[in-house]
Amino acid sequence: xxxxxxxxxxxxxxxxxxxxxxxxxxxxxxxxxxxxxxxxxxxxxxxxxxxxxxxxxxxxxxxxxxxxxxxxxxxxxxxxxxxxxxxxxxxxxxxxxxxxxxxxxxxxxxxxxxxxxxxxxxxxxxxxxxxxxxxxxxxxxxxxxxxxx
Amino acid sequence: xxxxxxxxxxxxxxxxxxxxxxxxxxxxxxxxxxxxxxxxxxxxxxxxxxxxxxxxxxxxxxxxxxxxxxxxxxxxxxxxxxxxxxxxxxxxxxxxxxxxxxxxxxxxxxxxxxxxxxxxxxxxxxxxxxxxxxxxxxxxxxxxxxxxxxxxxxxxxxxxxxxxxxxxxxxxxxxxxxxxxxxxxxxxxxxxxxxxxxxxxxxxxxxxxxxxxxxxxxxxxxxxxxxxxxxxxxxxxxxxxxxxxxxxxxxxxxxxxxxxxxxxxxxxxxxxxxxxxxxxxxxxxxxxxxxxxxxxxxxxxxxxxxxxxxxxxxxxxxxxxxxxxxxxxxxxxxxxxxxxxxxxxxxxxxxxxxxxxxxxxxxxxxxxxxxxxxxxxxxxxxxxxxxxxxxxxxxxxxxxxxxxxxxxxxxxxxxxxxxxxxxx
Numbered sequence: 001x002x003x004x005x006x007x008x009x010x011x012x013x014x015x016x017x018x019x020x021x022x023x024x025x026x027x028x029x030x031x032x033x034x035x036x037x038x039x040x041x042x043x044x045x046x047x048x049x050x051x052x053x054x055x056x057x058x059x060x061x062x063x064x065x066x067x068x069x070x071x072x073x074x075x076x077x078x079x080x081x082x083x084x085x086x087x088x089x090x091x092x093x094x095x096x097x098x099x100x101x102x103x104x105x106x107x108x109x110x111x112x113x114x115x116x117x118x119x120x121x122x123x124x125x126x127x128x129x130x131x132x133x134x135x136x137x138x139x140x141x142x143x144x145x146x147x148x149x
Numbered sequence: 150x151x152x153x154x155x156x157x158x159x160x161x162x163x164x165x166x167x168x169x170x171x172x173x174x175x176x177x178x179x180x181x182x183x184x185x186x187x188x189x190x191x192x193x194x195x196x197x198x199x200x201x202x203x204x205x206x207x208x209x210x211x212x213x214x215x216x217x218x219x220x221x222x223x224x225x226x227x228x229x230x231x232x233x234x235x236x237x238x239x240x241x242x243x244x245x246x247x248x249x250x251x252x253x254x255x256x257x258x259x260x261x262x263x264x265x266x267x268x269x270x271x272x273x274x275x276x277x278x279x280x281x282x283x284x285x286x287x288x289x290x291x292x293x294x295x296x297x298x299x300x301x302x303x304x305x306x307x308x309x310x311x312x313x314x315x316x317x318x319x320x321x322x323x324x325x326x327x328x329x330x331x332x333x334x335x336x337x338x339x340x341x342x343x344x345x346x347x348x349x350x351x352x353x354x355x356x357x358x359x360x361x362x363x364x365x366x367x368x369x370x371x372x373x374x375x376x377x378x379x380x381x382x383x384x385x386x387x388x389x390x391x392x393x394x395x396x397x398x399x400x401x402x403x404x405x406x407x408x409x410x411x412x413x414x415x416x417x418x419x420x421x422x423x424x425x426x427x428x429x430x431x432x433x434x435x436x437x438x439x440x441x442x443x444x445x446x447x448x449x450x451x452x453x454x455x456x457x458x459x460x461x462x463x464x465x466x467x468x469x470x471x472x473x474x475x476x477x478x479x480x481x482x483x484x485x486x487x488x489x490x491x492x493x494x495x496x497x498x499x500x501x502x503x504x505x506x507x508x509x510x511x512x513x514x515x516x517x518x519x520x521x522x523x524x525x526x527x528x529x530x531x532x533x534x535x536x537x538x539x540x541x542x543x544x545x546x547x548x549x550x551x552x553x554x555x556x557x558x559x560x561x562x563x564x565x566x567x568x569x570x571x572x573x
Contacts, residue, residue, distance in 0.1 A: 004520050008513075008571050039512055039528045040536065040543040062542045064512035065572070124516060 006117030007124070008065065011073075016065035021058040021075035028056070034134030036126055041067045045134045052082050057135070064127050070115055071131035077112055083139065090136055097125050170463060170471045175552050178203040178459075182552060189522030192557045197342050197370060197501055197548030198526050199392045203459050206395060209452040221447055222421055222438075236447060239454040240437070243402055246457045247387060248378035251407050256437040257450050260401035261369040262292040264388035265336070267403055267440060268365055269296035271416040272386075273334050279305030282331045284362075286324070286348070287313045287538055288341040291531040293367045297336060306333070313538065317344035317493040324353065328360040335364040339371035343532040343544070344493030345476075345501030347375070354384050363409070369393055373550075374472060374499050376465045379404050391449060396456035400449030403440070410436035417442040468551040472500035475549040475558060482562045487569070492544050500549035503530075506565070509572040511545040517571060518564040525561070 025031075025046035035042045043061035047054060057078050059071045074093075078086050088104040093112055095101050097119055102109075118128045176182050181201050184191050193201060213235070219228035221236045243255045258264045273283065283297045287310050294308075301308050309332070311324040319337075328335070335357045340347050350366055357364040365386035371377060373394035379387050386409070391400040405413075415422050415433050419442030424432040433439050460468065479502050483489050488507030506514060515527035526546045529536045536543060547561055 002520075004517060004571070007516065013572065040533075041512075042542065064510035066513070121516060124512070127512060 002120035003117075007121055009114050009117065011111065011114045012065060012069040015069035015072040019059075019068050019072040021072065021079070022060060023058045024060045025056065025058050028058075028138075030138035032134045032138035034061075034130045034137070036067075036130055039064075039127075041127060041130055043067065043071055043131050043134050045071070045131060045138045047135065047138045049083075052084075054078050054081050054083075054086060054139075059131060059134075063130070064124075066115075066118060066124050066127040067130055070128040073112055073115065074131050074135060077110060078135070086135075086139065090132055093132055094129060097128055168467065170467050170551060172471065172552065172554055175463065176554075178205070179552055180204060180207070186522040186524070187520060192521075192523040192553075192560045194547040194549060194553065194557065194561060195524045195526050196373075196550035196553075197393070197530075197546065199398070200373060200395050200550055201552070202397075203395055203456070205455040205459055206397065206452050209455045210397065210448050213448055213451055218447070220444055232447060232451070235451045235454075236445075239450050242454040242457050246377075246461070247372075247402075247404055248380050249404055250380055253436050254404055254407050254410065256403040256405065256410070256440045257445055258388075258401040258403050258440075259399055259446065260390040260392070261367060261388045262296075262401075264386075264401050264403035265292055265365065265367065266296045267416050268336075268386050268388075268405070269300045271413040271440070272363075272405075272409060273297070274300045274304060275414065276333055277301075277304035277306040280331060281306040281333045282309050282327075282329065283307075284309045284311060284324075284327050284332050284335045284337075286311045286319055286337050288317065288319070288344055288346060288348075288535055289336075289338050289532070290342055290367065290369070291533070292369075293336050293338060294534070307331075310534075311337075313346075315539075316495050317341065317346045318495045319346070319348055319353075321349070321352070321356075325356050328356060328362060330360075332360065332362050335362055336367065337364065338367040338369075339377075340368075340374065340499045340501075341493065341532075341535070342370050342501070343503055343530040343535045343546070344495065345498040345503065345548075346493060346495040347371075347497045347499055349497075350384070351382055354382055358383065370499060370501075373460070374465075374469055376469075385409055391453045391456065394456060395459055396453040397446070397449040399446045400453050405436075407436065410440070413440075415439050415442070419443040421445075463551065471551050472549055475553055475555065476500040476502065478555055479547065479549065479558045479561070482558060486562065486565055487573075489565070492539050492541060501546060502548070503544045503546045505541050505544055506568065506572075509568050511543040513572065514545045514565070514568050517568045518561070521560065521564040521567065523557075523561055523564045 028046035028048045030047035033044045041063035046058045048056040057075045088107040092102045179201050217231045219232045221233040240255045244252045309327050312320050363385040366384045368387050368389040372389035387404040392398040422434050422439050422442040424434050490505050492503040511527035528543045
């Protein structure tokens with residue numbers, strides 16, 4: 001049965017209270033705004049590239065602990081990553097949160113594993129995926145608004 | 150029981166002395182309240198979203214399908230007559246429930262939302278010119294905002310919004326000031342779903358009428374909790390839903406003054422709403438059938454009657470008294486939770502406790518409470534402008550019904566203390 005302790009792990013609480021890379025960067029090459037109209041979570045993701053690598057990534061917004069922690073952990077995991085690695089991580093995280101079958105097992109999730117418990121709370125999966133979808137949009141399509149609905 | 154008293158007499162008495170409800174006995178009427186959530190007793194505090202159903206409503210639906218079902222308003226056969234009679238009896242029951250003068254003033258819809266859209270499309274749109282105004286308040290549900298925005302876009306009319314105070318009280322002087330010669334319609338909520346505020350609609354209706362302006366009242370949250378008498382109120386339209394008042398989902402009511410309904414063109418076309426159809430010209434049926442195109446929600450209409458009987462059997466005053474007690478108790482408990490801020494502190498409130506915590510987002514509150522079997526609503530409650538007004542992304546909302554207990558309020562606050570343990 002779903003256990004609260006699996007959802008609100010200490011690392012998630014820490015990142016939700018003290019989100020890393022929590023700042024705007026209006027000059028970034030890629031900016032996207034995500035929102036979940038059902039619950040009011042909003043997140044903006046700012047991505048700067050250096051050639052094929054993510055030189056800088058930050059976020060701003062307001063959301064629940066899961067959304068904020070997911071965004072914070074995401075920025076740490078993606079800083080310095082190549083586009084290809086970022087894409088694979090994006091896909092891995094998506095599957096970790098839904099069916100648990102990672103399509104790219106060779107790409108380590110590292111600290112992102114802490115979000116695995118969200119899978120047992122299906123209604124909260126969108127909270128965790130919102131920053132990732134927003135990032136994906138910032139990376140691939142430039143500025144636009146993403147909705148999880 | 151109050152059912153022996155003539156209804157209209159009952160409605161006229163103001164704040165009569167009432168015997169308290171036997172809540173434990175009332176709870177036996179609601180099968181779902183016996184169920185467990187994650188091994189714990191269900192504590193259902195999401196009544197403003199939708200209420201639960203008493204056995205009499207569930208049984209009415211079962212009886213209809215097992216014994217009496219056929220399409221209505223059509224067949225000469227026995228079952229069609231039985232079903233039609235039950236459906237039309239329900240219309241009479243609704244008329245009685247809200248004190249309307251005439252059964253033709255009761256239009257069945259899918260719910261409050263459809264009722265408002267009907268008025269927007271059939272009443273407002275044909276009369277709106279560029280520069281005309283529709284006045285709403287800053288505490289409306291999306292269902293009483295978006296239909297007006299749509300007709301404003303179509304006609305060039307403008308939507309005006311009467312502001313509210315930090316307590317969530319309508320600023321009456323501003324409301325009065327916004328009633329101008331350009332105002333064609335007022336649409337205002339009776340009880341705010343996000344704040345709990347009970348608006349002084351009688352005064353609002355007087356002010357609108359003094360300026361010669363018709364007024365629609367969104368009664369979705371009021372009908373289950375307050376005594377409503379549309380003749381005493383003198384509102385032009387009153388909209389509400391079955392599912393928030395122990396009735397079925399997918400059935401709602403639009404009350405409209407007969408003179409308005411008779412002057413309004415149909416909104417949707419189809420069967421039942423016509424008089425004579427040829428390919429050259431169709432003449433329309435009279436109200437209310439003019440606005441009830443197609444086979445309606447037959448079970449919903451029929452099972453609304455036992456829901457109304459059930460509420461009236463308990464007594465609207467006893468219901469309101471117990472819900473007020475629960476709200477007062479919950480408000481008092483809330484004061485002991487550090488970092489809790491109530492959103493909506495009007496002195497005149499229905500049993501809605503909307504709040505935020507310093508340390509935790511409403512979603513996280515909702516998830517933790519759910520683990521304890523406590524069901525509340527979290528989010529913007531389809532009232533995003535209210536959230537913006539109070540500068541919060543969302544709130545947690547506990548809404549109490551007459552079948553809730555003080556022990557359930559305690560369970561809510563035990564759950565909130567768990568939230569503090571995790572996030573504090």
